[in-house]
Amino acid sequence: MFSEKKTFHIIGGGLAGLSAAKFIRKKHQKARIIIYEAASHLGGRCFSFYDEKLQRNIDNATHAVLGANKEVKKLLGKEKFFSKIFLLKDKQIHSRFWQEIPFLLLSIFNTAPQKIAKSLLISTACKLFPFLPPQRKFYFSQGNLSAKLIEPLAGFADEIKTGWVLQKISKQENKITTLKFNHQDVKLGANDIVISALDAKQYQLIFGGPQFDFNPIINIYFRTSVPLTLPNNIPFLGTPDNLADWIFINQDIVAVTISDSQNIQLKDEELARRIWQEIRAVNGLTPAFLPPYRVMRHQRATICQDEKNQALRPTSAQTSYQNLFICGDWTMKNYPCCLEAAIKSAQRIIKEI
Ligand SMILES: Cc1cc2nc3c(=O)[nH]c(=O)nc-3n(C[C@H](O)[C@H](O)[C@H](O)COP(=O)(O)OP(=O)(O)OC[C@H]3O[C@@H](n4cnc5c(N)ncnc54)[C@H](O)[C@@H]3O)c2cc1C
Secondary structure, three states: OOOOOOEEEEEOOEHHHHHHHHHHHHHOOOOEEEEEEOOOOOEOOOOEEEEOOOOEEEEOOOOEEEOOOHHHHHHHOHHHOEOOOOEEEOOEEEOOHHHHHHHHHHHHHOOOHHHEOHHHHHHHHHHHOOOOHHHHOEEEOOOOHHHHHHHHHHOOOOEEEEOOOEEEEEEEOOEEEEEEEOOOEEEOOOOOEEEEOOOHHHHHHHHOOOOOOEEEEEEEEEEOOOOOOOHHHOOEEEOOOOOOOEEEEEOOEEEEEEOOOOOOOOOHHHHHHHHHHHHHHHOOOOOOOOOOEEEEEEEEEEEOOEHHHHHHOOOOOEOOOOOEEEOOHHHOOOOOOOHHHHHHHHHHHHHHO
């Protein structure tokens, strides 16, 4: 008897959408999987590109990952992880991370430490406990986010349609019947499943649901004339006393991350100058001149992870539509919004479909 082949329509080609394709392929080998991505590239908030000004491959945002993030570690390979977290406090470099817990919480949750939802703090602490040395190992992206995390996942879908923007849906009772894209409408078969791997803002606009608040992150990249080093040749440094939170060295590219950056009013050049001064001061030097730089401001880097927004996060991948499931970093209520949460959310879909 003829039975219609099931198609999984994944909306959004970020890490969550691509991971969903991978997990679905493992479970439903014969299913058809299509990813629709609005941008011209895959990866969402996590991709690399060639920057014409710096003439180097850079990441749209330097991503840092702890060894405790097992799913990301599987994709990266554990040899990619450095040994320790280094911090600069009162002009001394040390590895006593427990002395800077509020600073680390700000980096993990992209939310002022005093505002972070208590339930989220507890669930994250339980996942990290006992935080042994292998869990504390640290990775940061070096212009290779796409190559390391995104491209290896692209092969799991049968078709990837970039430049396809989902604009609306049609529904009948509790089922979605048509996906309306900028290019054309896609009518759903009776067995088809839709997976939203959208960010929280786009999900709300298209499917409805709660409105989240977002926190920004600023990333700044400098290209130096000769490769810069940090004291003791360490590759990255947390600087809680500075405007820059983290400084990462990748040969002649120095990358800086500033979390929860909404209070920073400085224009690009002023900000770059100030941060460059801080970087030079770490080595006890005064800044000679400002090297070429790129400032990237991500207004909706993550949802704000305070009590109000935590209460809005879903507890399951199933939605009120029978044929719609959700994934994405913001959908994993008990995780900080990060790469690990994006992958975990895709894994959860498989359990719930
Ligand atoms: C500046 C910055 C720094 C970060 N630093 C870290 C870090 O150090 N460590 C870490 O683990 N995480 C970090 N993150 C978070 C991490 O990037 C995200 O958690 C992760 O990439 C989320 O993946 P996602 O697939 O859930 O969402 P997204 O990557 O947002 O994917 C959603 C996709 O949906 C697409 N889309 C949107 N609207 C439509 C539409 N209408 N139709 C079709 N497609 C659509 C988007 O283009 C996008 O590709 C950072 C994020 C930012 C922005």
